[in-house]
Amino acid sequence: MLLTIILSCIGALAVLTILIYLYRPIYRPKYLDDLYDCHVIITGGSSGIGKELARQLLHEHGARVTILARNRERLEECRRDLTPNSSDRLLCLSVDISQSYEQVEQAVQQSIRHHLDKSVDILINNAAIFFARPFHQTKPEEFEEMMRINYLGSIYCTQACLPSMRRRGSGRIVLLSSQAGQLGVFGYTSYCSTKFALRGLAESLQMELARENIYITMVYPPDTDTPGFKEENKSKPRETQMINETSGVLTADVVAKKIIRATRQGSFTCSYGLNGALLTCLTCGAQPVTTIREIIGQSLFTSLLRLIMLRVINSFYKLKLIAVLLFVFFPVYTGLSCYIHSSDLTSCNNPFNSTTYNAETFSSVANVYCAKVHVTSLLVSYYGSSSCSATPLASGVMVACCQADLCNDVNANYQVSTLLIFGSLTVLLKFY
Ligand SMILES: NC(=O)C1=CN([C@@H]2O[C@H](COP(=O)(O)OP(=O)(O)OC[C@H]3O[C@@H](n4cnc5c(N)ncnc54)[C@H](OP(=O)(O)O)[C@@H]3O)[C@@H](O)[C@H]2O)C=CC1
Ligand SMILES: CCCCCCCCCCCCCCCC(=O)[C@@H](N)CO
Structure with a gap:
């Protein structure tokens, strides 16, 4: 008996060892301890995410940064913002990364000369243009331009920086994708394609470069508050x-x-929040991994995530109808209840009673809330964290909170009726 137990324990251990050996991370990049004096090139560093990257690398890590972007005024403004006392650690160069390889190469050479002949340690391919528009309203030239900047621009910069990284035998290349580079999204026919292209590039290139100690990081952010996003x-x-x-x-x-x-760790992927983690696991495909945690997560959960995703996608396909219902319903309902409760509402500071109120601000505010309500109910139901009955409740609470936002003074009657009406509407929508 004892012998059997001992033998099976040894057997199990042996199998586990073999499994761990077979499924060890494909490569293990060394952590970049010290970014001080690192030579970093950031494309599109004059705005948004790129500018913030430049700021942190300069001021929190002491790196030497070169920013490439087109608009000279924006570059100059950025230089003043980031280094008010002017410093040779920041170089801003005006170049259109999508025009020609030669122009980009010249800029990279200039950057190397400026930063004391240090080869490029990190290249961050961040520059991109984006807009959301249905396919039939997008001109062929617009597809071309987006592909040229978002995809070819990254190719040119990577090719221009690689020789110096190769010579030194180390380097990091970051490619800014997006959650819209992990799944197709309504309105992003042009944008998604450019980001999907980057994924193919990253997977193939990593296979070529891992043996040279050069690692790629694909970044998949959700919406991020930047000038480009506002536009x-x-x-x-x-x-x-x-x-x-x-x-x-x-x-x-x-x-x-x-x-x-993620760049310091050399991770192949970098994603944000719960949706980011789930999407990255779901779309792992044939990409390399750098940690055991990723291997376990991906091999255990992808099939389950596929089932959940089918429900999510299903609701994305039906969005139009749900949107119409909500967008018609919400303003009418809120208008009515403002009217009914107008005496309660005058006592508090709400925008609908102020003189600046007009129909347009009213409906745009209402629309944002509608989207939030719908999205909350989607999330609650898909993540399965609550039962069906929690969905309308969550939406009701959400609307109530939104209205409390509008009206500093929390009015109980007003919110209870909102909660009930919205609750029943969401139940209807859910069964539909
Ligand atoms: N903001 C968001 O919601 C999200 C953004 N992303 C990605 O993050 C990255 C940065 O986005 P964000 O900060 O919002 O972008 P912004 O629009 O705020 O900034 C874009 C930057 O790229 C530069 N740029 C654009 N075209 C070129 C070009 N041809 N040559 C050189 N530089 C160029 C712009 O400068 P100039 O015009 O002067 O050339 C600007 O500095 C992008 O890759 C984007 O796809 C991903 C997910 C979400
Ligand atoms: C099982 C997993 C469930 C996951 C739910 C799926 C959610 C999809 C959200 C897609 C968001 C896309 C944001 C793109 C932002 C961007 O790139 C632009 N702002 C720039 O153009």
Whole structure:
């Protein structure tokens, strides 16, 4: 008996050892301890995520940074912002990374000369353009331009930096993708394609470069509050907005911090929040891994995630109808209840009673809330963290909170009725 137990223990251990050996991470990059005096090139570093990366690398890590972007005024403003006392640690060069390889190469050479002939340690391919628009409203030239900047621009910069990294035998290359580089999203026919292209590039290139101690990091942020994002929002289809809202909005500061960490670790992927982790696990495909945690997570959970994703996608396909229902219902309902409760509401500071109120601000505020309500109910039901009955409740609470936002003074009657009406609406939608 004892012998059998001992033998099976040894057997189990042997199997485990073999499994761990077979499934060890494909490569293990060395952690970059010290970024002081590191030579970093950031494309699109004059705005948003790129600018925040430049700021943190300069001021928190003491790196030497070169920013490549087109607009000279924005570059100059950025230089003043980041180094008010002017410093030779920051070089800003005006170049369009999508025009020609030669121009990009010249800029990289200039950067190397400027930073005391140090070869490039880290290249961050961050520059991109983006907009959300249905396929049939997008011109062929717009597809071309986006591909040229987002994809070819990254190729040119990577090719220009690689020789010096190779010579030294180490380097890190970061490619800014997006959650929209992990799944197709309504309105992103042009943008998604460029980000999917980067994924193919990253997987193939990593296979070539791992033996040379050069590691690639693909970054998949959700919506991030940047000048580019604000511009994009001016003409975003509602469907795109509602889908994107499921992942929330981050600040450039948070996004940049994690990019720097992932780059130092040499992780192949860098994602954000619960949706990010789930999407990265679901879309792992044939990409390399650098940690045992990823191997276990991906091999155990991808099939389950596929099932959940099918439900999520199903709701994305039906968004239009749900959106119409909600967008019609919400303003009408809120208008009515403002009218009914107008005496309660006058006592508190709410925007609907102020003189600046007009129909347009009213419906745009209402629309944002609608999206949030819908998204909350989606999340609650898909993550299965609560039963069906929790969904309308969560939405009701959400609306109640939104209205408390509008009206500093919390009015109980008003909110209870909101909760009930919205609760029943969400139940209807759920069964539909
Ligand atoms: N903000 C978001 O919601 C998200 C962004 N991302 C990705 O993060 C990256 C940065 O986004 P974000 O900070 O919002 O972008 P912004 O639009 O705020 O900034 C883009 C930067 O890229 C530069 N740029 C654009 N085209 C070129 C070009 N042809 N040559 C050189 N530089 C160029 C711009 O400068 P100039 O115009 O002067 O050339 C600017 O500095 C992008 O790759 C984006 O796809 C991913 C997920 C979400
Ligand atoms: C099982 C897993 C469930 C996961 C739910 C899926 C959620 C998808 C959200 C997609 C968000 C895309 C944001 C793109 C932002 C961006 O890149 C732009 N701002 C720039 O153009």
